Amino acid sequence: MYYVNQNIKDVVRIFPPQNRYGYLRLDMNENPEGLPQQFVDEVLEEFTPEYLATYPEPDVFIQKYAAFVKVKPENICITNGSDAAIRYAFEVFAEKGSSVVTVTPSFEMYGVNCNMLGLVHKPVPYSSDFTISIDRIIEAIDDTTDIIVLLNPNNPIGPNFTLEEVTRVISKANQVGAVVIFDEAYHYFCKSSFLDLIEKYDNVLIFRTFSKLFSLAGCRLGMVISNTTIIEYLRKARPSFEVNALALKFGEKIIDHPEIFDALIKTAELGRSYLLNSLEKNHYEYYPQSGNFIFIKPHIDSNMLACRLMNNKILVKTYGNDLLKDYIRINTGSVKVMEQFMNALLEADR
Structure with missing residues (x-):
């Protein structure tokens, strides 16, 4: 029998989900829209x-x-x-x-x-x-x-x-x-x-x-x-x-x-501000903290909500541990993206 490093044999890995193209990706802290298409074309x-x-x-x-x-x-x-x-x-x-x-x-x-x-x-x-x-x-x-x-x-x-x-x-x-x-x-x-x-x-x-x-x-x-x-x-x-x-x-x-950098910062700030105001307006408990992500406590079971959102082509992150199991986490994006998410959240979270 060939040798296998015991540490590798015993390690438990959970790999990221696949087939995420075509969804609004708010589950892995990416930029859901990416860089400007014209900029990408010029570099390529x-x-x-x-x-x-x-x-x-x-x-x-x-x-x-x-x-x-x-x-x-x-x-x-x-x-x-x-x-x-x-x-x-x-x-x-x-x-x-x-x-x-x-x-x-x-x-x-x-x-x-x-x-x-x-x-x-x-x-x-x-x-x-x-x-x-x-x-x-x-x-x-x-x-x-x-x-x-x-x-x-x-x-x-x-x-x-x-x-x-x-x-x-x-x-x-x-x-x-x-x-x-x-x-x-x-x-x-x-x-x-x-x-x-x-x-x-x-x-x-x-x-x-x-x-x-x-x-x-x-x-x-x-x-x-x-x-x-x-x-x-x-x-x-x-x-x-x-x-x-x-x-x-x-x-x-x-x-x-540098104008690309400045635009990315501004887009992130505006989208985050819109989302926080919308969550406040609709009486959601949330933890904004820092970063490009926010925890939201839905009115229904978090996993049920995540499934409903996925059926609407929106991906969010859920957790199994006791501290976070009642929350979904989403990464923020532009105002346009955050509007799309909020509309879907209000429809699914009931």
Whole structure:
């Protein structure tokens, strides 16, 4: 019998649903409308047969992105989405059998990677009022801990951490020799970032992605921003050609067109404002928090509502755990998208 890694054999995976094209996709925190069609067409015109036949060359994108976020190119490691960033960071900075502290619920791939790599996942649960205790996070950090993960804002529940709170976590991490990851996939939706901490501390990593605000979930473009020593370790762990040419070219062109960035921000803000006002007007209990997602407590069973909405070609997220089982989560979009959702919600939720 051939060998199979026992960690891989035992891991439980729930893969994302398929056949989502043609639906209003509010279930996975994507931009439901994407980038402007004219912009997409203009970028695609640059894809010649020669360009596609050449291995990707990431330096142009890295230099542009470094200037965009105001760091040096050597502070950036690009990855095949944030999923790959998690894997590399865990492989490099966590010894087998060590612990990884996160909050729960959170992005599932942190727990999945712990299981696959033989690490001990130590999730700190949210309270029933959707708050998280920084004291409980610090209490969970001990001599077995190699990595602490804080999402800023968290997904799926989105409160932000304060600078004072994260400074306490970093201090405790330094005491036990651990690194701290700040996953900032949604930071553009809350205008909060701990990016400047990479210059003050030598054990801080920032994760970013082009999947959310920048609407490139289908291209898979993520990055880690940190000090040069950590970045060098991560680059050694990657494949030679980590990010594809399509993703790099679209990333470059978005940075080249700041008006695209501004329009995406404005569209997100207007749509969110419309949705919150509509929920208030119709007397819904909701938790806006931060990010591009909102929890809504429907009047009927959440799973029943999700089925009714799916029959109306609208996808929303439901949960099985006790904290979130009575809610649906949707990602926000333009005013047009939020109007479509609200009309469907009011029809189905009765």
